[in-house]
Amino acid sequence: MITCRELISFLADYLEGNLAPTERVAFEEHLGVCPDCVNYVESYKTTHKAIPLAYADENDPAPSEVPEELIQAILEARPKRE
Amino acid sequence: MSTSTCQAGNFADEPTLLAALQGGDDRAYHFLVVTHSPHLLAVSRRFMRNEVDAQDVLQDAFLSAFKALPSFRGDAKLSTWLHSIVVRAALMKLRARKPQWKRELSIDDVLPRFSDGFDHRDNPGPAWRSTVEQELHSKEVCSLVRQAIDRLPEIYRVVVMLRDIDGLDTQETAELLGVTTTVIKTRLHRARMALRELLDPSLAGV
Ligand SMILES: [Zn+2]
Numbered sequence: 632m633i634t635c636r637e638l639i640s641f642l643a644d645y646l647e648g649n650l651a652p653t654e655r656v657a658f659e660e661h662l663g664v665c666p667d668c669v670n671y672v673e674s675y676k677t678t679h680k681a682i683p684l685a686y687a688d689e690n691d692p693a694p695s696e697v698p699e700e701l702i703q704a705i706l707e708a709r710p711k712r713e
Numbered sequence: 714m715s716t717s718t719c720q721a722g723n724f725a726d727e728p729t730l731l732a733a734l735q736g737g738d739d740r741a742y743h744f745l746v747v748t749h750s751p752h753l754l755a756v757s758r759r760f761m762r763n764e765v766d767a768q769d770v771l772q773d774a775f776l777s778a779f780k781a782l783p784s785f786r787g788d789a790k791l792s793t794w795l796h797s798i799v800v801r802a803a804l805m806k807l808r809a810r811k812p813q814w815k816r817e818l819s820i821d822d823v824l825p826r827f828s829d830g831f832d833h834r835d836n837p838g839p840a841w842r843s844t845v846e847q848e849l850h851s852k853e854v855c856s857l858v859r860q861a862i863d864r865l866p867e868i869y870r871v872v873v874m875l876r877d878i879d880g881l882d883t884q885e886t887a888e889l890l891g892v893t894t895t896v897i898k899t900r901l902h903r904a905r906m907a908l909r910e911l912l913d914p915s916l917a918g919v
Contacts, residue, residue, distance in 0.1 A: 636834075639825060668834075674840070674909050678905055678912060681854065681912070683877055683878050685858035687850075697751050701768050701771065702747060705746050705775045706746055710779055
């Protein structure tokens with residue numbers, strides 16, 4: 632039986648399907664008897680999901696967020712036509 | 714107003730926009746900068762966590778983009794191309810910036826601790842509340858997650874952003890940061906564990 636510490640260290644590989652079949656069995660056997668690790672795995676997965684969602688508004692920001700002076704400064708640096 | 718709508722109509726087609734940019738059309742430059750800056754500044758702010766640096770990075774990025782435009786062949790979308798230029802500019806600025814040690818916590822302080830002969834987690838605490846998945850879109854949880862990411866030591870914060878927010882794969886992240894893919898995998902796992910730990914007090918159930 633693997634320990635909780637080992638389970639957590641394998642977790643990323645487990646979720647990405649990178650464990651060997653025997654390791655996977657050991658991992659799931661441990662989950663079958665350890666509610667603390669079940670909770671840990673669930674909260675780790677939730678954390679992973681939450682990361683991109685926390686910045687979802689980055690894809691649809693208000694144009695007013697950008698100061699006009701910054702736009703002007705950037706445009707000043709554009710290559711000028713001869 | 715009607716002219717700008719008309720320009721947008723023309724430039725909404727990327728090959729047309731690209732040709733106009735490469736021909737040095739001022740209206741095309743204006744369109745490019747005005748259209749893409751809001752998203753790109755948001756990306757830059759996420760990396761820099763400081764308005765002055767975020768704006769500097771955006772300027773640096775557009776300067777690089779303008780230089781590279783003549784050889785840009787349009788094989789990626791302009792938005793994707795500009796995004797990657799901003800990310801590079803931000804990483805360069807972070808490297809040049811003095812480390813902000815005082816604000817950084819040590820990753821070991823927020824990794825799970827284990828004890829006793831079975832290597833059980835210390836103070837495991839309750840499961841996260843069952844409604845948490847529905848709360849992930851809420852302002853409160855988004856703000857908690859952002860604050861937690863901001864607290865990570867920079868080498869972990871950067872990896873979690875590149876992989877989980879900017880959508881780079883392990884290989885691309887490794888190349889960008891000049892480390893091995895194994896290092897990236899380890900840092901990403903530790904960063905997520907640390908974030909889980911930082912979020913735990915707020916999201917654990919009752
Ligand atoms: Zn366990």
